[in-house]
Amino acid sequence: MSRELFKFKGGVHPPEHKTESNARPIHAAPLPRKLVIPLRQHIGNPAKPLVNVGDRVLKGQMIGEADGTISAAVHASSSGIVTAIDLQPVPHISGLPDLCISIETDGRDEWIEHGPLDYRTLAPADLRIRLRDLGLAGLGGAVFPSAVKLDPGATQHCPTLIINGGECEPWITCDDVLMRTRADEILQGVAIMRHLLGSTEILVGIEDNKPEAVAAMHAAAARMDFAVEIVVVPARYPGGGAKQMIQVLTGREVPSGKLSTDIGIQVFNVGTAYALARAVHHGEPLISRLVTVTGHVLRPQNFEVLIGTPMHTLITLAGDRDGTTGVLMGGPMMGMPMPNLDVPVVKATNCILVQSAELFPPLPKALPCIRCTRCADACPAELQPQELFRFAKAADFGRAQEYHLFDCIECGCCSYVCPSHIPLVDFYRYAKGEIWTREKDKRAADLARERHAFRQFRQEREKKEKAEKLAAKAQAKRAELAAAPDAAAPSEADAKKALIAAALARAQAKKAGTVPKNTDHLSPGTQQEIEEIEARRAKIRELAHQPLESEEKP
Structure with missing residues (x-):
């Protein structure tokens, strides 16, 4: 009994052109002299490089590890020497370069050690x-x-x-x-x-x-x-x-x-x-x-x-x-x-x-949309491509999202049937890119705002903690003076003076207890230099205590 099949809305029947390439057997492409392996070959985070320029790698060796949950590793496709880890042209709709690992192959095609996995005994x-x-x-x-x-x-x-x-x-x-x-x-x-x-x-x-x-x-x-x-x-x-x-x-x-x-x-x-x-x-x-x-x-x-x-x-x-x-x-x-x-x-x-030019003649110049809705009839995602086009062209990205822009699978059916030859999918890609960019900027701004708010909160908290600590010390000093026999109740000013005096005393004690470092086993030249410095300091102290000439005159 055959399975019941269903239909999806829309779709088109472009010329297939399958027989040109499916009649020949599979051929193995030869090993190139240079391999350029992008670290971003999957949705999610790009892989992180594990090798350095000059390293020799083997076929199948991991050269970039997965970074996070939605990521995957990349590997050397053959053995050779890593010659560069830099930005190289990659096949991407943006045309921008991306980080790649270049390998000069050695012709040996030498594998790493590898073998089967017993998937039935491994935990999922x-x-x-x-x-x-x-x-x-x-x-x-x-x-x-x-x-x-x-x-x-x-x-x-x-x-x-x-x-x-x-x-x-x-x-x-x-x-x-x-x-x-x-x-x-x-x-x-x-x-x-x-x-x-x-x-x-x-x-x-x-x-x-x-x-x-x-x-x-x-x-x-x-x-x-x-x-x-x-x-x-x-x-x-x-x-x-x-x-x-x-x-x-x-x-x-x-x-x-x-x-x-x-x-x-x-x-x-x-x-x-x-x-x-x-x-x-x-x-x-x-x-x-x-x-x-x-x-x-x-x-x-x-x-x-x-x-x-x-x-x-x-x-x-x-x-x-x-x-x-x-x-x-x-x-x-x-x-x-x-x-x-x-x-x-x-x-x-x-x-x-x-x-x-014979197989793919250039498209005629795009004309204004005539609102024929052929694109809507062909859309397999049941969208309104003519409305998405209007909103994308006007940079009204909010309305485009309301019309489910991100449900578009960019299949090109709308562009294929458009009598005005409008490259509709290009407009949808542009709108998606702008929305993603703005969302990224918004997330960055929100993160910066959160960091600023947290910094202000931290500064206020530290200020409050410092004030509470000083108040506690003052309270403790007042309690200590009040507990002393035959002592008059100290004023708040006296308590503050006592705290300041105690702090100065601690600083002096710390300074006096500081031992200079690196003073053992000095060379004679260094020792002589130190003695000359100390002599100059003594001379300066002596001069500082002598009265000025104006003070000696009556």
Whole structure:
């Protein structure tokens, strides 16, 4: 009996362009002379460097440790010498450089000692820490640290586990080819996920334009000792999004501002499951991944690539051509333009799409919005893109948030159908960035205000404590004088004078008891210098006690 499928609202059917790259076998990219490994390759805090310039590192060695809960380690992709720890260009939408560790490879590709983990005997918390230290992060695009997603929380149970093999973005085929060739290891990773999450329902969603992958996953599922349901879903962009896949397979929607785990569902990409199997069964950290190189190249195909490999190396392997107009990391709908081709492959790099004027003609000049609402019809998140555009353009970020700006998954469906050719997603990204910046500034201002208020409180407290201490001493002195026999009751002024005299006496006693340091075993020269200084001091004291000439005259 086949599973009942559901539909998500909106979506589009752009040309797929899958066959260009999914017919060739996987090739291993050669070891580059230089690897540039960013410390920020995941959502959350970047890793903290553990090596120094000049250190020799081995393949798989941790070179950056996780910093905090939402973080993951990074590792050397091959053996060699650390040549720099500095800012380098990275594949990011901002185009800004980030802190990276550069390694000059030695050609030996020498591994650290590594071996399998017995995940069934390890405590779940300990296993998650090991996975964090192995650098596991989501390979479906979000690169969320996998150790965090594999924590079911206080319930210790996540009933439904969904493995996402949708890969709906045009041109990209790395997940398709991975499922065709490594289905058994993908499901081995699923078994580990099932163990950690306590899931009882395992669903693998694959779009119907991948028949070879569907057949391979069905065959692998038959060999597993637990139930896995391979579900073929209609190909419709962005059906490979996590929320859309959940809705298609289960009919349930993730509420606005909530996570899928709040409704008992967790979603992982097939590439993440494969990386998890390699980490647990072989002890291999996440140092490589499959990357589709396609578009305006001679031989579009998928490569097994070491993290840190320059993108121009892969384009050269695939056969670069004249007429290139740009390069995207990702597909045409959600991909990011690369600032240059020296940027490295990172954990989030699923595709390198080389553009040309023929394949990707420049968009016409943007025209004013005509309020046709085609964008609203295409939006899978059921938003009002035309209103979000208006608020973002006017910098009315408060209203944009009221219209659920942060529910936007930036899929690009609205831009794709816009007859005015408005780059709508760019406006949403701008608005999100401005809101995040303002929130960061507000948190900094609030923290500074709290620190100032605490400083004032501390100063007032110290002032009050000092006054109370002095009052207590004065009270004690008065009580002491009052208790003396035949003594008149002291006045407050006398008590203060007594306290001052006592303080001066203590200071004089302390001064008299001070012993000069470093006066033992002095050299004759130093001793002579000290004697000359003391003689000058004595002379000055003698002169100070002599009367002035004006005082001697009558």
